Amino acid sequence: xxxxxxxxxxxxxxxxxxxxxxxxxxxxxxxxxxxxxxxxxxxxxxxxxxxxxxxxxxxxxxxxxxxxxxxxxxxxxxxxxxxxxxxxxxxxxxxxxxxxxxxxxxxxxxxxxxxxxxxxxxxxxxxxxxxxxxxxxxxxxxxxxxxxxxxxxxxxxxxxxxxxxxxxxxxxxxxxxxxxxxxxxxxxxxxxxxxxxxxxxxxxxxxxxxxxxxxxxxxxxxxxxxxxxxxxxxxxxxxxxxxxxxxxxxxxxxxxxxxxxxxxxxxxxxxxxxxxxxxxxxxxxxxxxxxxxxxxxxxxxxxxxxxxxxxxxxxxxxxxxxxxxxxxxxxxxxxxxxxxxxxxxxxxxxxxxxxxxxxxxxxxxxxxxxxxxxxxxxxxxxxxxxxxxxxxxxxxxxxxxxxxxxxxxxxxxxxxxxxxxxxxxxxxxxxxxxxxxxxxxxxxxxxxxxxxxxxxxxxxxxxxxxxxxxxxxxxxxxxxxxxxxxxxxxxxxxxxxxxxxxxxxxxxxxxxxxxxxxxxxxxxxxxxxxxxxxxxxxxxxxxxxxxxxxxxxxxxxxxxxxxxxxxxxxxxxxxxxxxxxxxxxxxxxxxxxxxxxxxxxxxxxxxxxxxxxxxxxxxxxxxxxxxxxxxxxxxxxxxxxxxxxxxxxxxxxxxxxxxxxxxxxxxxxxxxxxxxxxxxxxxxxxxxxxxxxxxxxxxxxxx
Ligand code: ADP
Numbered sequence: 001x002x003x004x005x006x007x008x009x010x011x012x013x014x015x016x017x018x019x020x021x022x023x024x025x026x027x028x029x030x031x032x033x034x035x036x037x038x039x040x041x042x043x044x045x046x047x048x049x050x051x052x053x054x055x056x057x058x059x060x061x062x063x064x065x066x067x068x069x070x071x072x073x074x075x076x077x078x079x080x081x082x083x084x085x086x087x088x089x090x091x092x093x094x095x096x097x098x099x100x101x102x103x104x105x106x107x108x109x110x111x112x113x114x115x116x117x118x119x120x121x122x123x124x125x126x127x128x129x130x131x132x133x134x135x136x137x138x139x140x141x142x143x144x145x146x147x148x149x150x151x152x153x154x155x156x157x158x159x160x161x162x163x164x165x166x167x168x169x170x171x172x173x174x175x176x177x178x179x180x181x182x183x184x185x186x187x188x189x190x191x192x193x194x195x196x197x198x199x200x201x202x203x204x205x206x207x208x209x210x211x212x213x214x215x216x217x218x219x220x221x222x223x224x225x226x227x228x229x230x231x232x233x234x235x236x237x238x239x240x241x242x243x244x245x246x247x248x249x250x251x252x253x254x255x256x257x258x259x260x261x262x263x264x265x266x267x268x269x270x271x272x273x274x275x276x277x278x279x280x281x282x283x284x285x286x287x288x289x290x291x292x293x294x295x296x297x298x299x300x301x302x303x304x305x306x307x308x309x310x311x312x313x314x315x316x317x318x319x320x321x322x323x324x325x326x327x328x329x330x331x332x333x334x335x336x337x338x339x340x341x342x343x344x345x346x347x348x349x350x351x352x353x354x355x356x357x358x359x360x361x362x363x364x365x366x367x368x369x370x371x372x373x374x375x376x377x378x379x380x381x382x383x384x385x386x387x388x389x390x391x392x393x394x395x396x397x398x399x400x401x402x403x404x405x406x407x408x409x410x411x412x413x414x415x416x417x418x419x420x421x422x423x424x425x426x427x428x429x430x431x432x433x434x435x436x437x438x439x440x441x442x443x444x445x446x447x448x449x450x451x452x453x454x455x456x457x458x459x460x461x462x463x464x465x466x467x468x469x470x471x472x473x474x475x476x477x478x479x480x481x482x483x484x485x486x487x488x489x490x491x492x493x494x495x496x497x498x499x500x501x502x503x504x505x506x507x508x509x510x511x512x513x514x515x516x517x518x519x520x521x522x523x524x525x526x527x528x529x530x531x532x533x534x535x536x537x538x539x540x541x542x543x544x545x546x547x548x549x550x551x552x553x554x555x556x557x558x559x560x561x562x563x564x565x566x567x568x569x570x571x572x573x574x575x576x577x578x579x580x581x582x583x584x585x586x587x588x589x590x591x592x593x594x595x596x597x598x599x600x601x602x603x604x605x606x607x608x609x610x611x612x613x614x615x616x617x618x619x620x621x622x623x624x625x626x627x628x629x630x631x632x633x634x635x636x637x638x639x640x641x642x643x644x645x646x647x648x649x650x651x652x653x654x655x656x657x658x659x660x661x662x663x664x665x666x667x668x669x670x671x672x673x674x675x676x677x678x679x680x681x682x683x684x685x686x687x688x689x690x691x692x693x694x695x696x697x698x699x700x701x702x703x
Contacts, residue, residue: 029128031088031117034065034081037127046111046132050101084115084128091117091125098139110139161309168196169316176320182206182328186218189317194220197310199298200278203232205243206294206325212237214244214295217325232273241273243295246285254311255281257303273299280304282314286322293325351435353385353454354442355409360384363451372435372458373405374427385409405437405454412439412452422459434463468650472663479526479661483519490516518564529665533649536672543676548589549582550627550699551617557593558615561600567609568633570600576620583619583627585699591673592697598666599631599693605660607635607690625700626679634690638683646683647671655687670695678702 011018019026025043029036038061039047047060050070060068065084069077087094095114102108113132117125175188186204194202201221205214214235235244246253257279261267267274280300286293296318304310345352351369355362361384370377373388380388386406404423411418419438426432437456441449490512497504504512535541551574558570577583596615603613614632638646638653645651649668670693674681678698685691 024131024133025113027130028118029065029084029130031125031128034084034088034128035062036060036065036068037062043130043132046134049103050109087115087117087128088125091119093117098135109134109136111135164196165309165313165316168192168313169320172317173320176324180327180331182324183217185324186321189321190218190220193298193313193317197298197300197313199300199310200275201273202298203243204294204296204321205232205235207247207292214247217294240271242281242283243297246283246295246297247292250285250287252282252284252311252315254304254306256305258299277301280310282311284314284318286318286325288322288326291326291329293322293329296321349457351456351458353409355385355413355452355454357413357449357451360386360409369456372433372456373425374429374431405435405456408437408439409452409454412441412454413449415441415449417441433458433460435459472650476526476530476663479663480523482661483523483526486519487516487523490519526663529663529669532669533665536669541672541676543588543591545586545588545701547584547586550585550587550592550697551579551581551583553589553593554596554615554617554629557596557600561597561604565604565613568604568607568611568613570604570613570615573614573616575616575618583617583699585627585697586701587677587697587699592677595670595673595695596629596631598670599695602666602693603631603633603635603691605662607633611635626696626698629695629697630692632690632692637687637689637691638685639687643683643685647681
């Protein structure tokens with residue numbers, strides 16, 4: 001106790017010193033009028049710097065607070081006075097943390113201050129003690145730390161966003177490098193961008209210049225009601241949609257806030273695809289040099305900014321997507337070209353084989369090649385060419401021989417170019433074809449032989465024709481010479497008899513002259529046949545049709561044939577109509593006469609003397625529009641296997657006697673002339689027994 005009062009006495013003694021050295025401003029106010037009663041230097045100093053540097057401490061002491069507070073900030077002064085009053089009235093202390101005070105030089109200082117009620121012995125607040133400490137330095141230091149933190153946080157956010165953008169771009173670039181399929185590249189891009197930016201809708205369209213439209217490649221949409229919006233499948237170049245307009249320029253189209261633009265009237269509010277939740281919109285036209293490849297469009301629920309992550313990410317992805325689309329376009333163009341070339345090769349009538357130099361594999365053969373070699377296409381492509389030796393392709397016996405076309409391939413693989421070489425192909429069924437082959441080595445850019453190209457043409461038909469023509473020429477010269485020799489022989493006999501005055505008797509003379517006339521007729525017929533053949537081949541044979549009596553014509557033909565027949569009797573049989581009534585028909589009388597003459601003279605030629613020949617005509621009321629004609633003989637007949645060939649030109653059956661003259665043209669002309677009358681000809685024959693040739697002839701005039 002003694003000790004305590006001693007300390008108290010010592011404190012009183014040093015209170016002044018303590019108050020002056022305490023690192024805080026201390027002041028005592030009257031609790032009723034808020035007059036400043038006492039303060040330490042630090043308080044004065046603060047008030048002076050805060051208010052007015054020239055203000056002396058004696059103008060403060062004894063003066064109420066309201067008087068010396070700065071008048072400029074009346075509201076703040078009033079608030080302070082109110083605060084003092086509250087503390088005085090309530091007896092509760094007030095504490096202010098980091099109270100900011102603006103100095104006349106505009107700088108801010110911060111104070112932590114508190115106002116404490118000082119009660120008298122009855123507990124009434126008689127004084128107010130203010131205690132204030134300048135915390136400006138620590139506040140400013142903290143502010144600096146906070147600012148540094150804010151800018152660091154901002155930097156971090158930007159870095160994270162940039163990293164995120166790079167990740168998306170990297171994903172798109174990687175998928176573009178790893179895949180050739182544009183759809184999967186597009187989908188990877190759309191997925192990566194969507195996951196990072198959360199757009200309302202993101203679409204990648206490919207330009208389709210042929211359709212004059214943008215075709216949807218990939219879409220990502222979070223809008224559940226997309227089904228109700230116009231389809232994005234095809235956007236015509238004429239469409240009012242921004243994506244369609246984007247192709248008119250190279251620059252991206254950026255609408256920071258669609259709703260603002262609509263509100264300002266610059267865009268119509270009824271734009272297709274515009275939804276109330278849509279804010280930002282970006283559309284990037286994808287150009288590769290001067291080629292418009294497509295568009296990348298995205299809409300967002302928040303506004304977008306030119307330097308924002310949305311624009312930056314989409315712009316970062318766009319070169320990769322452009323490259324992928326261009327690549328797909330060029331690839332498709334090459335594929336198209338390849339398919340076209342392949343279609344051309346597939347359709348060519350010439351056989352084409354491509355053989356690999358490395359192992360002799362046939363890596364391409366067209367249908368014509370397969371047909372000429374007599375193998376199914378799948379037995380040819382993928383096999384090696386030397387597998388196709390004579391005999392079975394799957395038979396590896398040593399007796400197999402390489403086929404002639406194998407040598408052509410080998411020569412091409414050795415670098416030799418050959419054209420127009422005639423060779424023979426043995427088909428698996430044993431038949432042979434004549435082919436004309438050309439071959440050439442295929443070289444790569446370095447000139448190394450990588451394969452062989454073999455082109456071959458089936459010239460069997462031409463060969464056969466050539467052969468037939470040669471045979472025909474020798475036959476024709478022989479056939480023409482025979483009547484000429486006979487005519488000359490008979491003429492010489494007549495001439496000699498006239499010169500030597502050993503006149504032949506009139507009967508012999510008549511017989512010789514009759515022979516000359518008959519041989520001349522034969523010669524004329526041969527020459528006419530040849531002319532007709534030429535006319536037919538040159539499409540110059542025309543009919544001169546009119547109404548004629550078929551029955552009368554037949555009677556005339558039979559009468560004249562009976563005169564020249566070799567002892568055969570030629571009879572007319574009429575069925576289905578009266579033999580005395582005319583049978584009217586619309587035909588070329590000369591040509592139908594020629595047809596019947598041909599058939600009857602063949603019957604005469606190929607049947608024995610004394611046999612009978614029947615010429616028939618059937619004309620029924622059931623089918624008055626046509627007549628059936630036939631010529632039946634009991635001659636040598638035609639071998640069954642040759643029946644299908646008998647109407648072909650130059651074909652003469654194998655059962656003929658050498659002495660039986662003819663060019664093998666008569667039946668061919670019959671068939672062609674009947675066909676021109678829209679009729680039909682056929683034969684029934686048994687070798688050694690005889691033949692019947694039928695002609696079905698339309699009688700009506702065709703419209
Ligand atoms: P060709 O001048 O040889 O008679 P065609 O074209 O008239 O020529 O006849 C072709 C071939 O048809 C004849 O060579 C013959 O082999 C056969 N042929 C035609 N008519 C008869 C027939 N009535 N009887 C037997 N064979 C016939």
